[in-house]
Structure formats: C-alpha cells, structure tokens
Amino acid sequence: MTAVMRALPFLGLAFVVLSSAAEARPARQHVPGSEHAVLAPLEEAATACFAETVIANPKAMRLARDGRWYEAAGVTGFLCRPEVDRMAVAHDRIYGRGTGERYFKGAYARHLDKQLAARLQPLLEPKAVASAEPPAAEKANLGDAATESAAGGADQ
Numbered sequence: 001m002t003a004v005m006r007a008l009p010f011l012g013l014a015f016v017v018l019s020s021a022a023e024a025r026p027a028r029q030h031v032p033g034s035e036h037a038v039l040a041p042l043e044e045a046a047t048a049c050f051a052e053t054v055i056a057n058p059k060a061m062r063l064a065r066d067g068r069w070y071e072a073a074g075v076t077g078f079l080c081r082p083e084v085d086r087m088a089v090a091h092d093r094i095y096g097r098g099t100g101e102r103y104f105k106g107a108y109a110r111h112l113d114k115q116l117a118a119r120l121q122p123l124l125e126p127k128a129v130a131s132a133e134p135p136a137a138e139k140a141n142l143g144d145a146a147t148e149s150a151a152g153g154a155d156q
Helices: 002-024 039-056 058-065 069-095 099-124 136-155
Strands: none
Touching: 039 058, 039 069, 039 099, 058 069, 058 099, 069 099
C-alpha cells in the first residue's frame, strides 16, 4: 500500500504535464479552403489579392501563362502582405502562437497555385473574337457581287 501512495503524486504530476502538453498543441490543423468561419474569408481575401496583383503585373502574367503560379504570386506577393498578415494573426489566435506563419508558408502556399490556376486560367486561354466583318470567303463573294453590280450599272 505504501508503494501505491508514493506513486500517487507522480501519477498526478504526469497527468498535469501530459494534459497541459495536449492543450498547448492544436487539436487539428486547418486545411486551406475548408469551412472555418474566421479563416475562410481571410484566405479568400489573400487569394483574391494574389490573383489581382498577378493580373496587373506583366512579368507575373508571363509566369502564369507558363503555369508557374507560385512564382507568379511571388513576384507581387509583397503587395498582399496586409491580407496575409490578417490571415496569419487569425490562425495564431485559433491554433496557437506561431502557427499562422507556418500555415501560410506550408499548407496555404501548397494550395495557392491551384487556387490561382482556377481563377486565372480562364483569362489566359485564347478566346475567339467576334467581328462585324464577314469571313474572307464571304468577303470575296461580296466583292464579286459589288463588281458585277457596278459593271451592270455602267452598262445601262
């Protein structure tokens, strides 16, 4: 019985240490694009900023056309620092200090290229342009008809 009584304080100490360590560690890590009431709109704002700055920068657009999305965002990324900082601070508040920067450089950055591709790829694809001018074959036929009517009018 005395051995059990001597071990009891150690068990209590072990319980306190292990439970505080479990509390210090986040229960789960956030995944970009998942529904989280606080982080989702902040992620959206950061991603929208990256997309807008890529579109506005010719070098970034060249990289985007080559499918180098992460590099394209890196060219202008400093412009989106306020949005990224807001996202990182919110992440820190939810998951613990220092997790926001790791999240941005890790999970968010790994998904950023897919997000940018989804937003910007339609802008990079060549589009058919509507023209009021008829196709070349029709133009030739119209030209022949105009020549014939002018010749017919001169004969009269």
